[in-house]
Amino acid sequence: MTVTKAFRAAMKTGMVVAPGAYDCITARSIERAGFSAIYMTGGGTAASLGYPDYGLLTMTEMADNAGRIAASVKLPVIADADTGYGNELNAIRTVREYERRGVAGLHIEDQGFPKKCGHLEDKTIVPIEDYVAKIRAAVSAKSDPDFMVIARTDSRAPLGFEEAIRRANAAIEAGADMAFVEAPQTLEEVKAVPRLVKGPCMLNMVWRGKTPDMALSEVEGLGYKLTILPGVLSRSVLGACEIALANLKQQGRHPMPTSDITPQQAFQLAGADEWDRYRTQFRQPLKRAAE
DSSP states (O other), X not given: OOXXXXXXXXXXHSOEEEEEESSHHHHXXXXXXXXXXXXXXXXXXXXXXXXXXXXXXXXXXXXXXXXXXXXXXXXXXXXXXXXXXXXXXXXXXXXXXXXXXXXXXXXXXXXXXXXXXXXXXXXXXXXXXXXXXXXXXXXXXXXXXXXXXXXXXXXXHHHXXXXXXXXXXXXXXXXXXXXXXXXXXXXXXXXXXXXXXXXXXXXXXXXXXXXXXXXXHHHHHTTOSEEEETTTTHHHHHHHHHHHHHHHHHHSSOOOOSSOXXXXXXXHHTTHHHHHHHHHHTOOOOOOOOO
C-alpha cells in the first residue's frame, strides 16, 4: 500500500493524530510511539535551519526536508507547504516536488508575504480569487489521485470567522481534499468548523496558541479527520536543551540525559541495526585459483 493510500485508509478508521517532526530523529520517535502519520512542521523546519517561521525558507528547502523525513519512516507524512511559494505556477511545481519526494500530502495557505505562523498577529491575506485559483492549480498537479491537497485559510484573525468558512468551502469546491481553518479562537468556533465546512476538516493544536486546548477524543467527536500538533516535539526539545545546558554549566560535568541511554542504543534508534547487517552481508570468500 502506498503512503497516500495508507493515510486515506487511516482516516476511515478514525481521526488521524499527526505530531510534528522537523527532522528524521523526531520523525522516527513519532513512528516508534505508534502514531499513524507524521506532520512536517514548517515552523520547526525553519527553526532547524536558523530562521523564524516568516516564510524565509524556499520551496526546495522545505520539500527536501519533507523528503528526508518521508524516506526515514514508513508512515505517511503530511507536510507544510506554506503559500505554495508564489502563484498558480509555483503551486503546481510545489505539488510535483513534494509528491516526487514521497510525501502523502501538503497544505497551502492564503497568506501573503511575509507569511507567519498561523498563531501570530498581523497576517496578510490574499484575495479569495487568488487563493482559490492556487488551490485549483495545486489539485490539477497531482499525479497520484490519493495525494492530499489540504487548503489552509488564515483569514480568521484579520477577516473574521465567517470569511474563513467561506474560503474553506470555496477551496473544497475547487477540489481540495481537506479544509484547514487555522486558529479558530473559541470552543464554539472549533465546534462550528466541521459543521459548516462541506468537506473533511483538519485542526491545528498549538500549545498556548489561539485555539483552545482540547482532548483529542473531544476533537474527534466533533467530526475532524486530522489533527496536527506541530510543536509538541520541537518545544519539548528546546526545553530539554535549556535544562541540560544549565545543568552542565552549574554542575561542571555531563548531566544525565532525559532518556538515560548508551551510545549504542542511540545509534540503534537511528537505524544502526539495519546498517550493521550490511557490513558483512555482501562479503564472501573468494575462490582460490587452481594450483
